[in-house]
Amino acid sequence: MKKIECIFRPSKLEQVKEALSMYGINGMTVTHVIGCGIQKGKTELYRGSEYSLDLLPKVKIEIIIKDELVRQVIDIISSAAKTGQIGDGKIFVYDVETAIRIRTGETGDDAI
Amino acid sequence: MKKIECIFRPSKLEQVKEALSMYGINGMTVTHVIGCGIQKGKTELYRGSEYSLDLLPKVKIEIIIKDELVRQVIDIISSAAKTGQIGDGKIFVYDVETAIRIRTGETGDDAI
Amino acid sequence: MKKIECIFRPSKLEQVKEALSMYGINGMTVTHVIGCGIQKGKTELYRGSEYSLDLLPKVKIEIIIKDELVRQVIDIISSAAKTGQIGDGKIFVYDVETAIRIRTGETGDDAI
Amino acid sequence: MSKKWINLMRTGLLGVLFWVLAGIAVADTGDITAGEIAFAVDTLWTLLAGFMVFFMHAGFTMVETGFTRAKNAVNIIMKNILTISSGVIIFYAIGFAIAFGPSLGGFIGTKGFGLIGLEGADFGVPLTGFWFFQAVFAATAATIVSGAVAERTKFSAYLLFTVIITSITYPVVVHWVWGGGWLSELGFVDFAGSTVVHSVGGWSALVGAALVGARIGKYGTKGEVKAIPGHNIPFGALGVLILWFGWFGFNCGSTLSGTDEAISSIAATTILSASAATVSAMAITWLRYGKPDISLTLNGALGGLVGITAGAASVTLGGSLLVGLFSGALLVLAVEFIDQKLKIDDPVGAISVHGVCGAFGTLAVGLFSSEAGLFYGGGTSLLAIQAAGVFAVGIWVILISFLAFKLIGWVVGLRVSPEEEIEGLDVGEHGISAYGNLAGKTGHPIGEAIVANTPISI
Amino acid sequence: MSKKWINLMRTGLLGVLFWVLAGIAVADTGDITAGEIAFAVDTLWTLLAGFMVFFMHAGFTMVETGFTRAKNAVNIIMKNILTISSGVIIFYAIGFAIAFGPSLGGFIGTKGFGLIGLEGADFGVPLTGFWFFQAVFAATAATIVSGAVAERTKFSAYLLFTVIITSITYPVVVHWVWGGGWLSELGFVDFAGSTVVHSVGGWSALVGAALVGARIGKYGTKGEVKAIPGHNIPFGALGVLILWFGWFGFNCGSTLSGTDEAISSIAATTILSASAATVSAMAITWLRYGKPDISLTLNGALGGLVGITAGAASVTLGGSLLVGLFSGALLVLAVEFIDQKLKIDDPVGAISVHGVCGAFGTLAVGLFSSEAGLFYGGGTSLLAIQAAGVFAVGIWVILISFLAFKLIGWVVGLRVSPEEEIEGLDVGEHGISAYGNLAGKTGHPIGEAIVANTPISI
C-alpha cells in the first residue's frame, strides 16, 4: 500500500476529484494548506505598510492505494491538476505499513 | 517508531482522546480534514441549483508512538471511534525514521 | 528523499521560514493543526460551566528534501522554533519514495 | 394640510411642487391646528418607536446566531425571520382583535379580526399606526422562544408555535393588561411590557426548552454540565447593542404619545438600568468565575433592559440604577440555576433574561415606583398587585405553552433526529451552510483562495 | 424660536442657557406658530426618513457581502461605500438639477447644478433637506447594480457606471415621475419608487450582469447551472433586516410630510407586504425544492418591500398582503428564470428583487389601488398608465445602461482578468483580504492562536 500525497491549486480540486472518480477511485482525504516554493507570493500594502503574501493557498489530497495503482493515479492527478504555470504543485509517494477500516476492522488492502 | 494516522468523525474526537488518555497516551496532533469514500455525501439545492456536498468533515489525528504500542493504540482508537455506520473512517500506519523534541533536542523514543 | 514534519508554535512560523530561506530552502507546505502533549491546556468557564482548552494551536510544516540536507534542516528548525518552554513541539522524519513536479513531470530530487 | 396635497402625494408626485407652486406650501401648512399637529406628532412618535422595535428583530437574530453554533446558524435565522413575518400577519388576522377588541368580561377581546369592525375605537393614534406598534411587539414576545429552543427544534414545530403565541398566548395577556382587561382594572402596572412581552416570551421559552429537552452533549451521563460556546461573539454583541438601541423605541414609544412629558425620563431610566445591569453582571461574573464573562455581561445588559421595562415611567433615576444592579446580578444567578440546577438547556439565556428579569422588573415597580412603591412609602398594596399579575400571567403562559408544545409534538414532532442535530440543522432543514465554503461543497469547478479560512495567520 | 437662540447655537453654545437664562426658553418657544411647527415636523420627518434610507446602504453592503464569496468581500464593500459617497456628490453636482430643475418639455430638468439657482422653488421642506432625502434615494438606485455584477467587475468600471446612473439614468426618470415630467402628467403612480428607484437599479443590473458575463464556473460547459453559495448568510440576513428597517423610512418618508395622515397606513402596508412575501417565498421554495431556502426567503422579504413601494399609500392592508404574496412567489420564479433560462448570473438576485418585483409592484397599483385599481372597480385605465410607465422607464434605462457599459468596457474594460477572478478581487484590486488571517500573510513575526479558524470544535 502506498500513500499518494498531492499538493496543488484549490481551483483544480473538482477536476482532480472527477478524474479520479472516473477511474474508480473515490476514497480520499483533503486538507487545506498553504505553501511556498518557486512561486513566491507578492508584497502588498495595508495602511501604507508592506506585508508579504508569500504562503499561498493550496489543497493537499491524500490517497492510500494498492501499490499497483500508484503509477496510474499519479498520471491522472498530474494531468488533471496541471496548468503549466509555476505553482502547480507536487506529488509525493510514501509507503504505508498497514490500514484498518474502523467500521469493520478489515485490514490491509481490504480496508481501503 | 510508527505514526498512526486516523481519520474519523469529528463527533468522536472527545471519546477517542479520553480513551487514549486513559491508556496514558497524551501526545497527538489533530487536523480538520474533509473526505469521501464509500460514504458519498448528498445533493442539495441552493437558489434552485444543485450542488453536491460530497466531501464530508472528518478529523485526522496523528500519533507517533513506539513500535510496541501500535497494536494496542489501533484497538483503542477503533473501538472509541466506531459507530458501525458507513463513514467511520480509517487508520493508517507509517514508519517514522526519527523524532526530535525541539525544546530539549532529545531524539528517538525519548522525544515522544 | 525525506519528509521533515515539524509541529511548533504558530508564533515561530515567520522565524522558521526566514531561517530556512537564508539556508536556501523555500519549498514547504504549512498546515494549521491543534495538538496536545506534555503541555496540557487549561480549564476555563463559559457561563459558569467548565470546559477545557486542551488542544492548543500549532503549525505543522512539511518539507521534502534530499537525504543529505536532513540533519542541517532539523538543526535550523530546532533553533528557530525553540523557546525552551513546554509546548515547543516536535520534528519527525519520514522516508519519501518519490516526488513528482506536476508542472513539468520531473521526478525525484529534481522535483523538489 | 389640505386634501389636495395628500392627493398629489398619492398620485406619486412626491415633493414635486415646483416652480408653479412656489410659495404655496408654507402658507398651506399654516392652516393646520395645534391639535392636529399634536396628533401627527403622536403618530410619528409611535411609528418611529415601532420602527426601532422592528429593528430589535435584527438584534434578536444576531444574538441568537452568535450564541449558538455555526452549524445551526441558518436555521436560527430562518426562525427569526419567519417569526417577525408570520407573527405580524397573524397578529393582523387574529391577535389584535383578541388583544384590543371589545372585551368579553375583561378576559379576551372579541372583535377586530383583520382590523375590521374597529372603526369606533380610538387609540390616540390612527388604528393602523397603533396596530403597527403592537404587531412588532407581538413578534418580539414570540421571537424570544426561538433562542431557548435553538439547535434542536424542528423548523415546522417552531413555526406552529409562533402561530399559537401570536394568536392566543400573547394577545390574551395584552388584553388583560393593556386592553382594559382585569389586570389593568386591578391597577397592575406594566408600562412597556416586562411581563406582558418579556415574561410571556420567557415562560414560553421555559416550557419549550424543558419539553424539547437539552441539546445532545449539553449534560453528561453523570449530570455534568458542559459548556457549548456560541460561534460568533461579535454577532452576539452587535445584537445586544441593536436590541438596546431598539429598546429606547420599545420603552419611550410605549407612551404612544410624543407629547408625553415622561419620555425624557423614560429614556434616562432605560439607559441607566441597562448600564447598571451590564456593570453588575460583569462584576459578578468576575467575582464568581475569576474573569469577566462576556456572554453573561451581554445578557446582563438585556436583563437590565427587561427589568426596567415595567417601571420605566414610574421609577426615579436612582431607582433605575438599583433595578439595573439587581437585574444584572439576578440574571447571572438565574442562568446558573436554570442551567446547573434545573438542567434546562437554554443556549442564549432567554429564560433568565426575559422570564426571570421580566418578573423581577414587574415586582420592582411595587418596590421602586416613586408614587406607590414600598420603598417610597407606598406600602405593599401595589407590590401585591404586581405579584398577582406576575403569577397570573405565568400560569396562563405556562399552561398554554405546555398544551401547545404537547400538541405540536404530537402532530409534527418537536425535535430533529439526533443525526441531524449532530450534523447541524442548517444542512438538514435548509440544505445549506451559513458559511459558504460548505463542507466539501463541490458545486462548481473553480477553486478559490479561502483566505477567510487560511489556517495560519502568524 | 428666536433668531437669538439660533445664533447662540451657531456659536457652539448648544444647550447652555443656564442659570441666567432660566425660565426664558419655554417662553421663547411660545412665539412659534402652528404653521412653523408643522413645517419643522415635516422637515424632521423627511430627514429622519432620509437617515433611515442612508442606513439602507449598510443593509445593501451586508447583503451583497454575505451572498458572495469571501475572496471578493473587500471589493464589494468598497463598491458599496463608494456608491453612497460618490453618488451623493454627483447627485449634488448634477443629478438633482436634472431631476428637479425647471423642466424642459417634461423630459429633463435644466437648472440647479450644485443646488444653485433654485431659490424660488418650494419643496415643502427646506431645499437642503429635500435634496438630502433625494440624494440617498439616488445612491440606492445606483447601489443595486453592484450586487448583480459582483465578483468579476473591475472597480474602476463600476465607479464610472455609478457616475452615469446618478447623473443621468436615474435623475431623468425621477424627473418624469416625481419632477413634474410627462409620466406624472399622465397620472402614473409610483409612490416611493418601485419603478423610479428599484426598477432603474434592477434594469441597470440586468444590462450590467448580461454584458459583464457570468462568473467563471457559474455555468458549465454543457450549460449546467452551478450553485455558488454566499460565504456568510448571517451577514445577508442582517443586511435584509437593516434594509427592511430602512424601508420604513423609504416608504413612510416619501410623504415628505410628517403631518400626512397616510403615514400610519403606509407603515402597515409596508410591513404586511414584506411579511407576506417572506412567507410566500419560504413556502414556495419549500414546495419546489423540498426545503425552505434561506437565501430566497431573504430575497423574498426584499421582493415584498420593492413590490409595495409603488402602492404603499394607495392599497388597503388586505391588498398589501396580496401584493406581498405575489411578490414573494414571483421573486422565486424570476430568480430561477434569470439564472437557469436566461443564464444571466446575478449573485445576489438584484435583478429579480428590484427589477422584476419593482415592475410588478408598479403594475399592482393598477390592480390594487383602492381608488382606481382594476380590482376595486377602477377599470383598466390606471393599469394601462402604469404599464406604459414601466415600459418607458425600462426602455430608457436599458438603453442608457447598454451604452454606458459598452463605453466603459471600451475605455477601461469591464472585467478583471480570469486569474484575478479566481484568486479573488480583494487581493487583486485592493491588496488585502477581508479576513485578516491572510493567505500566508507573514507580515509580522508574532504568531497568534487563530481560534476563529481552529479546525475542530467538537
Added chain:
Amino acid sequence: MSKKWINLMRTGLLGVLFWVLAGIAVADTGDITAGEIAFAVDTLWTLLAGFMVFFMHAGFTMVETGFTRAKNAVNIIMKNILTISSGVIIFYAIGFAIAFGPSLGGFIGTKGFGLIGLEGADFGVPLTGFWFFQAVFAATAATIVSGAVAERTKFSAYLLFTVIITSITYPVVVHWVWGGGWLSELGFVDFAGSTVVHSVGGWSALVGAALVGARIGKYGTKGEVKAIPGHNIPFGALGVLILWFGWFGFNCGSTLSGTDEAISSIAATTILSASAATVSAMAITWLRYGKPDISLTLNGALGGLVGITAGAASVTLGGSLLVGLFSGALLVLAVEFIDQKLKIDDPVGAISVHGVCGAFGTLAVGLFSSEAGLFYGGGTSLLAIQAAGVFAVGIWVILISFLAFKLIGWVVGLRVSPEEEIEGLDVGEHGISAYGNLAGKTGHPIGEAIVANTPISI
C-alpha cells in the same frame, strides 16, 4: 395633554382608551398649545438624536473588532460595552455636574452630581433628556480610546481610564465650550464636538497608545513597520456605516431643537463632507499605494465626519465638500505619519480620525464659516480663537491623560503579559474565544461539522 392621560399611561394602560373613551382623545390633544408642542418636538428630536448617538457605540464596537485580530475580539467588545455602560453611570454621578453645573470661574461646574440640585436650570428640553443626550456623547469621547490601545491593554486599566475621562477630562472641556465656560465666552465655535468630543478622545488615545507601547510585532528590531491587518473587514465596514448613520443624530441633534431651521443644512453638510472624505481617502491611497486601500477609505469616511462636526451648522454645502476632501487626505497622511514616523501603534487609526481630523475640523470653521471664516472675508480673528481652543483643549487632555495613565500603570499596570498578548487577550482576560470553535475546546463530547471552517471551498 391632560394630567389624567399621563396617569393612565403610568399605570400601564398604554394605548388602551377603548370604546368607552372613543372620541375623547382627539379632543384631548386639542388643548395643547403651539409652544407646548414645540417643546415636545425639541424633546423628541433631542432624544431620537441621542438614540442614534447611542447606536454609534455599536459602530465603534464593530470597527474596533473588525480592525483588530480575532484573538482579541472578546476583549475589545467588553471594553466597548463597559465604556458605554460605566461611562453613562459616571456621567450621571459626576460628569454632568462638572460639565453643566453652575460655573466656577468658567473652568468647572460645581453642582448637579446625580443630577441633583439643578432644578432651576433650563436646558431647552427636560433635564433628563438633556442629560441623556450629553451622556451618550460622553461615552463616545471615552470609547475612542479603546481602539487605539487595543490588543495589549489590561481590561482593568482600561476601565479605570474610562472613569477618569468621563468624570474629569471630558466634562471639563464640555464646560469650557458648551457649559458657558471661558472658551465659549471667547467665541470659540465647536458646533457638535470636533474638539469637545473627538479631539478629547483622540488626544487621550494618543497618550494612551504612546504610553502603553506598540503591540508585539508591530515594529521590527530595526524599526521596520509591520502591517497587522484586522481580522474582519466587513465588521469594520458595517461599523463605519453605523457610525455614519449615528452621526446624523450627533450633528443634527446638536441643535437640541427640532424647530431649528439649520437642521436640514446640517444633514447636508454632514453627508457631503463624509462623502468627499471617503472619495479623497480612496483616491489618495490609490495614488500613493497603487491600489485603493479599504481600511483607510473607511477611516476616511470617519475623518470627514469628524472634520465637519465643528462647522456643520456654519459652512456652506460647497465648504463642506472642501472640508471633507481635506479631512480624507489629511487622515491618510496622519495615519502614515503616526505609524511610520512617530511609531505610535494605533490599530484602528483613532488618533488620526478623531484627534487630527477633529483639530482640523475645528480650525476649518475659522476658514470656512460662511459668517466669520477667513475664506469668506471674516478675517483671521475667528481662526485665531479656534486655534486657541484647539491648543488649550489639547494641552488639558494630554496632561490629564498622561497623569491618568501613569497613575493607572502604577496601580494596576497598563499592559498584559507578553505571553497573554501573544496568546490573545480573549482567553487571557475573559476565558473565551470570540469564535466558538475554540482552540482545541473539548468541553462536550459531540462533534459537529464546522462547515464555517471547512478548509476547502473549491
